[in-house]
Amino acid sequence: MFRGIRFVPTDTKIDFIGKRVIAMALSGLLILVSLGSLAVQGLNFGIDFAGGILVEVRTEQQADLAGMRGTLNNLGLGEVSITRLGDSGRDVMIRVPKQPGEEEAQMAALNAVKDALGEGVEYRRTELVGPKVGDELMTDGAMAVGIALLVIAAYIWFRFEWQFAMGALVALMHDIIATIGIFSILQLDFDLTTVAALLTIAGYSINDTVVNYDRVRENLRKYKLLPLPDLINKSLNQVLSRTILTSGTTLLAVLAILIFGGPVLRGFAFALTWGIVIGTWSSIYVGMPILLYTGVRRDTEEEDIPGVNAEQAQPGGEQPESKG
Amino acid sequence: MLYFAKWKIGLILSVILAGLVFAFPNVLPSSATDDLPEWLTPVNLGLDLQGGSHLLLEVETDAVIEEQLTNLVETVRARFREARIRYRDLGVEGGSVTVRVPEAEDRDEGESILRDLEPEATTVDREEGRFIVSYTEEALTERRINAVTQSIEIVRRRVDETGTREASIQRQGEERIIVELPGIDDPERVKELIGRTAKLTFHMVDHDADIQEAMRGRVPPGSMLLDAQDETTTQGQPIPYVVQRRVNVSGDRLTDAQPSFQNGQPVVSFRFDAAGARQFGNVTTDNVGRQLAIVLDNKVISAPRINEPIIGGSGVITGQFSVQEAQDLALLLRAGALPAPLTVLEERTVGPGLGADSIEAGALASLLGLVLVVVFMVIAYGLFGVFANIALLANLTILLGALSGLGATLTLPGIAGIVLTVGMAVDANVLIYERIREEIRNGRTVQNAIETGYRSAMVTILDSNVTTLVAAVLLFAFGSGPVKGFAVTLGIGIVTSMFTAIMVNRLMVVTYIRRTRPKTLPI
Numbered sequence: 001m002f003r004g005i006r007f008v009p010t011d012t013k014i015d016f017i018g019k020r021v022i023a024m025a026l027s028g029l030l031i032l033v034s035l036g037s038l039a040v041q042g043l044n045f046g047i048d049f050a051g052g053i054l055v056e057v058r059t060e061q062q063a064d065l066a067g068m069r070g071t072l073n074n075l076g077l078g079e080v081s082i083t084r085l086g087d088s089g090r091d092v093m094i095r096v097p098k099q100p101g102e103e104e105a106q107m108a109a110l111n112a113v114k115d116a117l118g119e120g121v122e123y124r125r126t127e128l129v130g131p132k133v134g135d136e137l138m139t140d141g142a143m144a145v146g147i148a149l150l151v152i153a154a155y156i157w158f159r160f161e162w163q164f165a166m167g168a169l170v171a172l173m174h175d176i177i178a179t180i181g182i183f184s185i186l187q188l189d190f191d192l193t194t195v196a197a198l199l200t201i202a203g204y205s206i207n208d209t210v211v212n213y214d215r216v217r218e219n220l221r222k223y224k225l226l227p228l229p230d231l232i233n234k235s236l237n238q239v240l241s242r243t244i245l246t247s248g249t250t251l252l253a254v255l256a257i258l259i260f261g262g263p264v265l266r267g268f269a270f271a272l273t274w275g276i277v278i279g280t281w282s283s284i285y286v287g288m289p290i291l292l293y294t295g296v297r298r299d300t301e302e303e304d305i306p307g308v309n310a311e312q313a314q315p316g317g318e319q320p321e322s323k324g
Numbered sequence: 325m326l327y328f329a330k331w332k333i334g335l336i337l338s339v340i341l342a343g344l345v346f347a348f349p350n351v352l353p354s355s356a357t358d359d360l361p362e363w364l365t366p367v368n369l370g371l372d373l374q375g376g377s378h379l380l381l382e383v384e385t386d387a388v389i390e391e392q393l394t395n396l397v398e399t400v401r402a403r404f405r406e407a408r409i410r411y412r413d414l415g416v417e418g419g420s421v422t423v424r425v426p427e428a429e430d431r432d433e434g435e436s437i438l439r440d441l442e443p444e445a446t447t448v449d450r451e452e453g454r455f456i457v458s459y460t461e462e463a464l465t466e467r468r469i470n471a472v473t474q475s476i477e478i479v480r481r482r483v484d485e486t487g488t489r490e491a492s493i494q495r496q497g498e499e500r501i502i503v504e505l506p507g508i509d510d511p512e513r514v515k516e517l518i519g520r521t522a523k524l525t526f527h528m529v530d531h532d533a534d535i536q537e538a539m540r541g542r543v544p545p546g547s548m549l550l551d552a553q554d555e556t557t558t559q560g561q562p563i564p565y566v567v568q569r570r571v572n573v574s575g576d577r578l579t580d581a582q583p584s585f586q587n588g589q590p591v592v593s594f595r596f597d598a599a600g601a602r603q604f605g606n607v608t609t610d611n612v613g614r615q616l617a618i619v620l621d622n623k624v625i626s627a628p629r630i631n632e633p634i635i636g637g638s639g640v641i642t643g644q645f646s647v648q649e650a651q652d653l654a655l656l657l658r659a660g661a662l663p664a665p666l667t668v669l670e671e672r673t674v675g676p677g678l679g680a681d682s683i684e685a686g687a688l689a690s691l692l693g694l695v696l697v698v699v700f701m702v703i704a705y706g707l708f709g710v711f712a713n714i715a716l717l718a719n720l721t722i723l724l725g726a727l728s729g730l731g732a733t734l735t736l737p738g739i740a741g742i743v744l745t746v747g748m749a750v751d752a753n754v755l756i757y758e759r760i761r762e763e764i765r766n767g768r769t770v771q772n773a774i775e776t777g778y779r780s781a782m783v784t785i786l787d788s789n790v791t792t793l794v795a796a797v798l799l800f801a802f803g804s805g806p807v808k809g810f811a812v813t814l815g816i817g818i819v820t821s822m823f824t825a826i827m828v829n830r831l832m833v834v835t836y837i838r839r840t841r842p843k844t845l846p847i
Contacts, residue, residue: 003706004702004703004704004708004709005704010761056678058677103382107515107671110671122675123509123673124674125673125674125678126671127671127672128670129669129670130669132382133669140803143802144798144799144801147798148798151794152795155790155794159787192807193807195807196799196810196811199796200799200810203792204792206788206791206792206795207788207792210791211755211788215784238762239758241761242754245754245758248700249700249748249750250744250747251747252696252697252700252747253693253694253744254743254747256689256743257743259689260685260688260692261685261686261740261743262686262689264372264678264682265685
């Protein structure tokens with residue numbers, strides 16, 4: 001029978017906690033740059049939030065971008081952006097900013113664009129978002145992210161201790177800000193699917209954080225005298241193989257979407273790729289130091305989880321220090 | 325832990341079997357699925373995959389209330405005239421109808437007339453010689469709700485008349501309507517049809533009024549100034565008409581309308597119901613020689629002179645129509661008028677070409693993601709990786725079966741959700757396997773290690789999946805359209821992956837251990 005390959009050596013003794021100052025400085029820098037970029041250049045909102053019109057057309061021959069630009073910018077609809085899509089040279093994406101006035105003004109602008117493009121183009125995608133809906137989608141999106149953070153933190157609090165909940169919450173906010181930040185820095189289109197990606201990242205990152213916390217909780221019961229920094233290091237090394245394997249498989253899947261999933265999903269897949277890396281990082285370097293600084297209580301026996309065998313709380317064979 | 329009760333094995337196998345059965349129609353060619361029973365259908369494709377148009381409409385219910393108030397003003401005017409009560413300053417003010425009765429002796433009678441108008445729905449306030457008639461909150465809410473319900477019905481009839489198949493028309497929130505039109509890549513015609521109120525009314529032309537005076541803003545009370553729809557003056561301005569506000573007959577009395585021809589010109593012929601026919605007969609009998617204005621959405625289509633009474637209840641609308649316009653007008657009149665104008669808040673249309681491309685890209689990404697993960701798992705865990713991969717395939721089958729069986733809609737982000745599930749689903753197995761490896765290193769026996777591995781990993785799996793599930797549920801609650809589709813696949817995927825990772829996978833591992841009783845684990 002064939003055995004698997006160990007991607008990670010079995011007895012790693014990486015001193016994660018020892019490097020926490022550098023790591024936290026890096027995280028802090030990332031957050032600062034993100035917030036700075038948000039303050040200075042803000043987000044490049046897609047039409048879901050900004051409102052306006054997006055039309056994707058395919059022309060019969062090579063698209064005459066300059067000609068289109070001339071025609072469409074003469075319609076008086078503000079700055080119409082025209083970009084080539086894909087390699088065929090026939091696909092063009094046209095974006096018209098939100099028109100002053102109400103929903104009727106948007107519809108009139110769409111009709112004007114269609115008239116100007118005339119016959120002979122295939123409309124592959126038409127999206128029109130009026131100002132009213134744009135505002136609502138923005139509120140809903142922000143609300144979904146906010147509530148998700150709170151509910152997840154509440155669940156962690158319920159299952160662990162408040163220190164864990166706080167660590168998870170800060171780690172999640174770190175991931176969300178860093179992801180929104182990269183969208184601001186690179187000025188990528190920030191739309192509804194980006195919000196979906198944010199929530200997925202929150203879900204993924206918390207998944208990772210919980211696995212690490214779970215091991216810390218278990219070790220807290222097992223090794224009662226081990227200093228907290230050593231205990232955290234031990235826990236992280238124990239789950240390191242799992243962390244790398246799971247991040248690896250998920251990254252493989254997401255990279256497949258990023259490279260082959262087509263242009264519609266590209267922004268979404270990019271956010272997820274970034275989020276998986278950031279989420280894995282924050283589970284180690286944001287979630288854990290917070291446990292250290294808030295001081296986790298060690299006497300948690302009365303909150304034993306049913307299903308965890310009492311046997312585990314007893315000393316294991318090779319760990320004499322756990323007898324204390 | 326190493327023992328599986330018979331019923332449990334049965335349950336696991338039947339869930340997989342159910343997944344297979346429900347997922348089965350998805351691999352059949354579309355021609356073969358028509359013969360299957362109704363509960364056995366392939367998964368619904370979202371509009372972003374099959375192509376189609378999504379419209380979000382809002383009913384302007386404020387217009388309904390305004391119209392209601394205008395009607396109330398006309399009723400008050402008529403009743404007061406009948407009772408010979410002198411009044412002043414009759415009009416709408418701040419959402420209420422106000423009127424002043426100067427003569428003190430008329431006031432009590434005036435009040436009782438006002439109270440009798442709509443006693444259930446209105447309240448009357450009396451301040452000195454001034455009356456304020458307002459609708460109650462309940463009455464207003466009821467009228468708004470009715471307006472939306474009616475609008476949905478009429479939109480449905482109009483969309484049906486265009487021959488669009490499988491259109492879905494649903495209420496969203498209080499005042500909104502979602503129209504989904506699969507297979508429509510240019511919703512122009514539908515938008516045009518649902519964008520018109522199509523309120524048809526017949527009014528007498530006010531022959532006593534002076535058009536010039538009216539255009540300077542001095543319209544006689546009880547009349548209004550309307551533009552012609554098509555007729556223009558020599559300067560290209562629409563011809564103005566002064567018509568009486570009173571509606572003699574309204575379009576909701578129509579039972580049929582058809583496009584036809586008269587003297588080679590496209591016209592719309594119509595027929596009234598019994599009450600409408602009587603009203604129309606009376607009006608045309610009393611007003612021979614005068615002009616009857618046919619008004620559609622506050623524009624005068626035409627104002628023919630009544631040559632003789634029209635008793636039969638049917639007639640024709642003449643105007644400067646093209647054939648298409650006559651057809652559309654007939655369609656709109658048959659479907660009925662919208663109680664209030666509709667505004668398009670959002671439109672998302674995907675052509676069939678892009679939809680097909682998206683399916684292709686999604687399928688490629690899924691397949692590639694799956695292959696990568698499968699290979700990776702075998703490299704990492706050998707035989708146990710194969711077990712995990714079989715569980716993963718079972719997971720995908722049950723997920724697809726669940727999506728099909730529940731009638732969920734698969735969108736492009738939904739496919740991304742499936743790919744993500746593939747990546748994350750193996751996490752549970754990774755957790756368990758890593759734990760087993762650890763327990764073996766700690767010197768446990770094979771059986772003991774497996775037992776402990778599953779048991780300790782279980783808590784972690786549960787905690788980590790519940791939190792991800794929270795994110796999925798919130799996405800579903802707050803997301804719209806394609807994002808909702810993502811939430812559905814992610815949410816169902818989490819549940820099915822927990823089942824397959826914990827139950828299906830363990831069943832395989834346990835069976836393997838019992839059969840071969842290995843001294844060391846190939847992990």
